[in-house]
Amino acid sequence: MTVRTFKPSREWGLGLLTLAMVLALSAHWPQFATAASLRSALDDTAILILLALGQMLVIVTRGIDLSVAANVALTGMVVALINHAHPDAPIVLLAALAMLLGGGLGAFNGLLVWRLGLPPIVVTLGSMAIFRGLVYVVSGGVWVTSDKMSPAFQELVRAPFLGFSTLSWLALLGTIAAALWIRYSRAGRRLYLVGSNPAAAAYVGVDPGRAQCIAFTLSGFVAGLCGYLWVARFAVAYTDVAAGFELQVIAACVIGGVSINGGSGSVPGVLLGCLFLGVVRNALPLIGVSPFWQMAVSGLVITIAVVLNERGRGDQHRRILELPNT
């Protein structure tokens, strides 16, 4: 059973590039390649990996989810507040609650796209603002800091198991689950049918709107889980959690070979895209790039990677905003 990659040459290229970066960095800064440092880098990237996998499902169906980061912020704030009010509530229960809430938010997006036929970019632009606004509403503008969170809440993500934190394990499990689902389940394959040719998909009995709704809901579930993970890891919940992070998530997908036109994208690709971004992000402070420049350099790297990715694609380019009747 081989996990079939879409364009093997592309992913190999990206993988080798990332590996080359890691080797080059550790040659110069040996502390980069220590187990502890790499584990920490993986932890840093775990949430990005999970969110990018969810986003991949949406992009494959020709959609886009700009609201993921706001989803993370809202669900994170909600479970942090619940934990503050009920410190004895089991953390696993809170995590499950976060997923349910996140899934509900995702379904909100999905239903608007499916039932009302609205373009995903417009829907999620709106829900992004709504969700983030709700963070402020539910918290009253007050931050939930680590002293307000129960110790169990904060430790679960860090809890080591066989050398890796729970966070890293979740990312790994998520990757495997996603890879298996999109390859071996009919529901997963339907996402690709819909993204590749929605009219033809409808002809063979697959409702494109419904598939998109499912993708948004799943993306929401994942974002909900990441909501808990984020506030637990950084031990703080406030309105601007993960602000702007949706762009990193989408960049990771695009770098990883997920086509904005829909219909193609692989889990290994997305994983590599996340690792590439993770290495870049961790490398910059190491190289001594001033924090003020880090964001610009990171953005530049992403832009170049995206341009190279789309140039390599050649043929069709579509708008993200679908015009009627065309």
Added chain:
Amino acid sequence: MSPPPLLRLSALGKRFGGVRALEEAHLTLEAGTVTALIGENGAGKSTLVKILTGVYAPDQGEIEFDGRRVRIASPSAAEALGISVIHQESVVFEDLSIAENVFVTHPPRRHGLIDWVDMRRRAGALLRQLESGLDPRALLRGLSVAERHVVQIARALSHEARLVIMDEPTAALSQHEADDLLRIVARLRGEGRAVLYISHKFEEIFSAADRYVVLRDGSTVGAGRITDTNLDELVRLMAGRAVAQLYPERRSAPARSAAPGGALPGGAPMGEEILRVHQLCCADEFEGVSFALRRGEILGIYGLVGAGRSELMQVLFGLRRPRSGRIELHGQPLELRNPGDAIRSGIAFVPEDRQNQGAVLGRSIRDNVALPSLARLGLGGWASTARETALAAEWIAQLQVRCQGPAQALQELSGGNQQKVVLGKWLATAPKLLILDEPTKGIDIGAKMAVHRLMRELATQGLAVIMVSSELPEVLGMSDRILVMRRGRVAAQFDAGSTSAEQVLHAATVA
């Protein structure tokens, strides 16, 4: 007692709004035969196919499959019966592999999970059965048209298809690829399947088909064994009907007289030559096209899909660059870099696709009518609503457009009135040459007649008109001269008054 035919369609009827796409269509198919379905554009072939594949439901008539009455309610229902269709713009997923495309509706499964190994194996077997060397893992994107057809046939076979419908399968294929395809058709027949083969290529029909059915104006006008008929008979069946007196009186013009300004009995003088096209070539679309056009003349261009007519018009309007050849307007060579140049030279073009290219449906009548004339209506760079409204009102009156006024949104008008507005916007530019691509497509009969009357009036007043049309009666009824294109070349030119439907159709379809 012999088994019932695989498929019997009796008195099938289907209408869309005011248009009767099918009237009295009959069709009988036996297993193990190849039946050619013949008819000119608009005869009802594609409607018939859509009914068979579950996209439309007929308004009247019966469908019997294996002797049982059936209702084909959806594409899945058609598939379940064993009916498959292969056409160019088809159900293909470019990002997915051949194997996945073949088994897209019914992937093999093991323990509930998709079994890729089995899928690849079975797809490979089907491809080999079709004598194709394609790798089932290859993505569809890189495949040629011929190879995609093979994939679709493989899909049909994977469904145990009993009826395979092929819609113009060799349209974009090379001779070699077409031969391969016909071999596959013979193989399908040998396996006891029925093939319904839609084509305009008579050479293929006579070599591959066993039986034929001819549709005309939505009804079956002839059917039988291919060996009992011949080319002339088929063409006669396709075309033959009296061209009803639906068209305005044409002026009688002397056959291809080059004398400029010669006065004619019963009409205004047919003017001097205004357009001359010499050996025009456009890569991959058409070549060696030469013709001339005079003021006051209506030149009808007829041909099948793929003949290159629209592409030729696009070159005349500056939408496409020719590779070689000359265009002369009023004796002066014409270099068109874009439609703006064409408009400034006095050429107007009403495209076939009114919805996306001909008009801005979301805007008002006034906005549409004023669009090509904005420069001259404006006052030093600023738009003048008053002048635009006046222009629109003038043309609404002249063309008798039924509407609430210049401010009404164009999409609220009927198709025929929309077309009048499109014509009005171009006539407002006072063109010397008017090119019309399928001017009466999708318009009801009343509006059709109005547009035809208008065209004739304009010609009488001295406008030179080129009309591209797929409707043979329209071409015969409206044109002064007819130019027939076939596979990118000019097949023939006729004087409309002295030719017949059979001659024109013959030129358009036969080598």
